[in-house]
Amino acid sequence: MAAPRSIADETVPALPRGVKFREDKARGRYVLLGPERIFEADPIATEILKRIDGKTTFKAILGQLTQLFTADEATIRPDVEALLTDLSDKQMVTL
Amino acid sequence: MSDTILLDRPDRAVTPQPQPPLGLLAEVTHRCPLRCTYCSNPLQLDPKSAELDTETWKRVFSEAAELGVIHLHMSGGEPTARRDIVELTRHAAEVGLYINLITSGIGVDDAKLDALIEAGCDHIQLSMQGADEGITQRVGGYRGGYEKKRAFARAVVERGVPLTLNAVIHRMNIHQVPEMIEKAVEFGAKRLEIAHTQYYGWALKNRAQLMPVREDVDRTIEEVETARARLKGTLVIDAVFPDYYARYPKLCNGGWGTRTFSVTPSGKVLPCHAAETITHLDFWNVRDHSLAETWYDGPAFTAYRGTSWMKEPCLSCERKHVDFGGCRCQALALTGDAANTDPVCIKSPLHDSIGTMATTESAVAEPGAATYRGFRAG
Numbered sequence A: 001m002a003a004p005r006s007i008a009d010e011t012v013p014a015l016p017r018g019v020k021f022r023e024d025k026a027r028g029r030y031v032l033l034g035p036e037r038i039f040e041a042d043p044i045a046t047e048i049l050k051r052i053d054g055k056t057t058f059k060a061i062l063g064q065l066t067q068l069f070t071a072d073e074a075t076i077r078p079d080v081e082a083l084l085t086d087l088s089d090k091q092m093v094t095l
Numbered sequence B: 001m002s003d004t005i006l007l008d009r010p011d012r013a014v015t016p017q018p019q020p021p022l023g024l025l026a027e028v029t030h031r032c033p034l035r036c037t038y039c040s041n042p043l044q045l046d047p048k049s050a051e052l053d054t055e056t057w058k059r060v061f062s063e064a065a066e067l068g069v070i071h072l073h074m075s076g077g078e079p080t081a082r083r084d085i086v087e088l089t090r091h092a093a094e095v096g097l098y099i100n101l102i103t104s105g106i107g108v109d110d111a112k113l114d115a116l117i118e119a120g121c122d123h124i125q126l127s128m129q130g131a132d133e134g135i136t137q138r139v140g141g142y143r144g145g146y147e148k149k150r151a152f153a154r155a156v157v158e159r160g161v162p163l164t165l166n167a168v169i170h171r172m173n174i175h176q177v178p179e180m181i182e183k184a185v186e187f188g189a190k191r192l193e194i195a196h197t198q199y200y201g202w203a204l205k206n207r208a209q210l211m212p213v214r215e216d217v218d219r220t221i222e223e224v225e226t227a228r229a230r231l232k233g234t235l236v237i238d239a240v241f242p243d244y245y246a247r248y249p250k251l252c253n254g255g256w257g258t259r260t261f262s263v264t265p266s267g268k269v270l271p272c273h274a275a276e277t278i279t280h281l282d283f284w285n286v287r288d289h290s291l292a293e294t295w296y297d298g299p300a301f302t303a304y305r306g307t308s309w310m311k312e313p314c315l316s317c318e319r320k321h322v323d324f325g326g327c328r329c330q331a332l333a334l335t336g337d338a339a340n341t342d343p344v345c346i347k348s349p350l351h352d353s354i355g356t357m358a359t360t361e362s363a364v365a366e367p368g369a370a371t372y373r374g375f376r377a378g
Helices: A043-050 A058-069 A073-089 B003-007 B054-067 B085-094 B110-119 B133-140 B145-158 B174-187 B201-205 B214-230 B291-297 B299-303 B328-335 B351-363
Strands: A020-024 A029-034 A037-041 B023-027 B071-075 B098-103 B123-128 B163-169 B191-196 B236-240 B260-263
Touching: A029 A043, A037 A043, A043 A058, A043 A073, A058 A073, B023 B054, B054 B085, B054 B291, B071 B085, B085 B098, B085 B110, B110 B145, B123 B145, B123 B174, B133 B145, B145 B163, B145 B174, B163 B174, B174 B191, B174 B214, B191 B214, B214 B236, B214 B351, B291 B299
Parallel strands: B023 B071, B023 B260, B071 B098, B098 B123, B123 B163, B163 B191, B191 B236
Antiparallel strands: A020 A029, A029 A037
16 A cells, blocks of 8 residues: 555545445445455445545545544544545546 | 345355355357357357346346345357347446446447446456457457457547456467557556466367467566556556466365356356356256355355365365365366366376476477367367
């Protein structure tokens, strides 16, 4: 995994063509899917990925997550950046 | 899935509870414009008259999604040879399957491609027989295929759908691996599979014509490694190397009845696409049983799932949970008993003879003409 990088507030994360985020009911989890690839999303990753719609800015996503987890932005921002930059390196998210 | 029913069964004590399957290889037809000598379809191909109808395939896809299948590999033969391929794709997308269309790219015009994408095709895997017209024609037995494939690849990329090229490698095209890597970049593919031939079906019949020499295999390993480093961020290259020259066997589809399964054009449910070569197994048909019943309790699935079927040297082997004794089809084809260890394994008494056979076959300068696949030649 590459070193986490910062993400600008105005960045709009999106799922590229061929990548889908969906519920995996049979196993009680959410998964991020690409060709020949399945990434299991843990509960926190699930909340992050649910908010990636190709319209919402990174800043707005952080705002929603701070409310959901009742944590301040400075605390959660590095974790969200780490997840999204890692997925970006794997071509599963565009930033 | 119904845990309680399964746990009530006494025979579950000897076989661990299997997980739901992740992938389904749907061979919707055996018809194909190409006649590749390495085709993994069985020698006895299903004729069109034996194919499942539209409604039955739709039910299969619904049951697969319900069972837990994530990826649907829509394959064949050439899947687009079915007139209802758009309808089948749409249904599979509606029930939530991730759809990977595995195609020769031949006979798929822009209108059909648009319809498939609109219906929900997520990813396209295009077969590549060679890096030019001559080799493509010689391998696939079809004139003009290379240009059609190039045009199809361009059409897919123009529409923004991710494209994987799948190149099956053997003696006739192994010298073209570097060119095929360059063509994959030129075509705009995101991924390339360099898959050395696995010897089942037509490939087993044509093994003497397909087996590459060891030096060529070693060279392609280096070529792939070099290209991977150079093309990082542009092209992902996944490689499968031939196991006849290996020390340990490959893990069959992630383990027999563990991750994936296949359904044949006529509805037989197989633990792997070559499993019909193990003729003593009883393969249930989607016409008679649900996919869930077949996956958890079908006799062909329970036969070699887990480790309880093993004999020595597998039984006491420290790798028995790593490769599960390798490939059952290969064990049967090369040793006469599907419960033997895969003979490519260094612990098999036949290991040395397999390597010798590959070396001897590949050293023959003029191995004769390969047999093109077809409905009557099997």
